[in-house]
Amino acid sequence: MVMRVSGLASGMDIDDIVSKLMTAQRVPLDKLYQKKTYTEWQRDDYRTINTALSELDRLISDGIGRQASFIKxxxxxxxxxxxxxxxxxxxxxxxxxxxxxxxxTAATMVSTEKVMDVTNATKFAGQTITIKAINKDGTFDKVKDKDGNIVDKVFTYEVKSDDTLDSIISKINAESGVTAFFDEKSGRFSITAKNTGKAVSEHEIALSSSGDFFTKLKMSATSTEAATADLKNDSGIVVGKAGTVGExxxxxxxxxxxxxxxxxxxxxxxxxxxxxxxxxxxxxxxxxDVDSIFDTVKKFVDSYNGLIATISSKTSEKKNSSYPPLTDEQKKEMTEDQVKKWEEQARKGTLRRDSNLTSLLTKMRTSLYTQVEGTSLGTLDKIGITTTKNYLEGGKLEIDEEKLKAAIAEDPNAIYELFMQDGDPKEGKQGIARRLRAELSAGMKTISEKAGSASSVNSSFTLGKLLNEYDKKIDSFNDRLTALETRYYKQFTAMETAINKANSQSASLSSYFSS
Structure with a gap:
């Protein structure tokens, strides 16, 4: 390590001198940093374009690309x-x-009479409850039993020692095909099939247990039996039937x-x-539903126009060479607002005349304007969608609202076919939206290869590799600058040492003469 001397002997501001010398030497390094920064901006602008392409692709998929959008x-x-x-x-x-x-209607079952002392469920511990209920079509699911026989699927639950009547009911409601309820005020238990309708065979609901669970609840064994069982009030008088069959x-x-x-x-x-x-x-x-379908098509047109405008503006934007990227030292001397305004100018032109983007624009326009063979409509102008007459707008679409709504009212499915017909692209039978999605996909792939994505490592895309090269050059240049700065200080240290030695000799000589 070289000891730095700060001009005590010479009276010179060595640090200031070295700093100024290094400032001149750092000019090429600053240019490297500026090139790196501009490349980062270019990468980010490519990614912004890719996001816009992805958003249009997703809008097509969720909108005009779905038949459901046209059958509303x-x-x-x-x-x-x-x-x-x-x-x-x-x-x-x-x-x-x-x-x-x-x-x-759904099959129902209720207690034939008031139930006494069933809220304490510990008495049912160890009992196995089974419930069979119909499916939506009136049938029962089939499963194999342990012997390999095909049997009806049933809900089975073994009552635990810590169960309560409420916990048993919750289990039944969650996993079986019925809804159970116990009303403590009336002392009655009820079960209703979750699915309405009549069973194709047997009963809509069948209850059983290995003990007396349903007996204690005064329930019939099946919904068919419940529909014929007498329902008694608290005085034991018959007031109706204890259930209904599904109808x-x-x-x-x-x-x-x-x-x-x-x-x-x-x-x-x-x-x-x-x-x-x-x-x-x-x-x-x-x-x-003309208005809803119209809105779906309009959203596509608006998104397409927005994308066209974004790409056209970026590829035609001129670079402002009077505003190079700022260095860190320059930023320190400026206000935040000044930096923002400067960089708005400095970032211009990153994608000017980009061949991939201009080619993509051409292909997108071709996808929209080329006739779709094998469809009744064939082209967008048949449904009132044409390009604007202003060529400066880069091929934006405009809608004749009256004509489009008339086409929707007449045959919305024909419009869906115009957009999404699945045919041979070589024969021109592929729908407009299918063509466009293919071009968007290819465009996104090309841009990703050049600019990657937020999760990409630099070595996996072109601009990332260039950024890595800039980093290597910057590191190498910094090493050279460090060595140069060290050399400067060595030289000034040697000078200071020499001056100091000369001063000592001079003082020594003066002492001889003065004596």
Missing amino acids: KTVSVSNPNAVSIKNVNSTTDFSGTIEVKELA NAEVVYNGLTIERSSNTFRINGAEFTLKEKTTGPVTFSSTA
């Missing part, structure tokens, strides 16, 4: 209090009549009498929900 319908029902109808996946409009003769909904659909196990069911892609019985037919009809 407004359904008119003459008696919405009795029946509600919504479209699920019908691609065509539908209409007709439906008359509700009977609603689907199917019965409707007359377009003149045909049909049954369904649930009050909610689908016919030809439409979902019907029965609410009450009717005294006659309820009419219904559907039309395309």
Whole structure:
């Protein structure tokens, strides 16, 4: 380590002199830092473009790329209090009549009389409870027993010593096909099947236990038995039946009498929900939900235009050579606002005339303008979407709202085919959105190879490798500067030592003469 002398002998400010000498030597290093900073800006701007490409791709996937976006319908029902109808996946409009003769009901079971002393569940510890309940279609799931025989699947639970009636009921409600409830005030237990409708065979609900759990609760063994068992009040007088069997909904659909196990069911892609019985037919009809479909298409157009504007502005933006990236020393001499304004100018032109981006723009436009063979519409202008007349806008799209809404009302599925037809791209049969997504995907891949992503390591993409090279050069240059600074101080130290020695000799000589 070289000891630094600070000009005591010479009277010179050595540190200041060396600092000024090093400032001149650091100019090439500052230029390296500036090149690195500009490359980082370029990398970040590429990534911003890639994010925009990804957002458009996702918007297509979630919007015009889904048939569900084009089959949205407004359904008119003459008696919405009795029946509600919504479209699920019908691609065509539908209409007709439906008359509700009977609603689907769930099987129920209640205690035949008041239950005494069952809240203390410890007496049932060790008992195994089993409950069998119907599925939505009125059948039972099948499983193999330990002997390999095919049997009905049942809910099974062994009562624990620390169980309470509430914990047993919670277990039943969570895992079986029924809902159980005990009313302490009336002293009655009830069970209702979660699924409505009539069992295809046997009973909707069947109860059993290895002990007297359900006997203590005064429950029948099945919903069929409960429907015939007497329900007694606290005085022992019969007041009705202790249950009901499940019943199917019965409707007359377009003149045909049909049954369904649930009050909610689908016919030809439409979902019907029965609410009450009717005294006659309820009419219904559907039309395309024009406004909703229009909004989906408009979102795509707006996003596409935003992307076009972003890429066009970045590729045409001129670099401002009067504003190079600031060094750390320069930033220290400026206010935060001054640095911000400077860097707004310095960051310009990072993607000017980028061949990958300009090529992507051309391919995107081609994807939109080329006719889609094999579709009834063929081109976007048939649905009122054209390019703006202002060529300076870089091929942005504009919508004739009236024409687009008319096309949607006439045949929304044809618009979906125009966007998403799956055909041979070489024969021009691939839909506009499919073509565009392919170009977006290729563009994102190219940009990722050049600029990577936030999680990428520098060695995996082109600009990252360049940044690594800058780091190596900067490290090497810093080593040289450190060596040079050390040499300067050695030289000045030698000078100071020489001056100090000369001064000592001079003082010594003077002492001889003075004596």
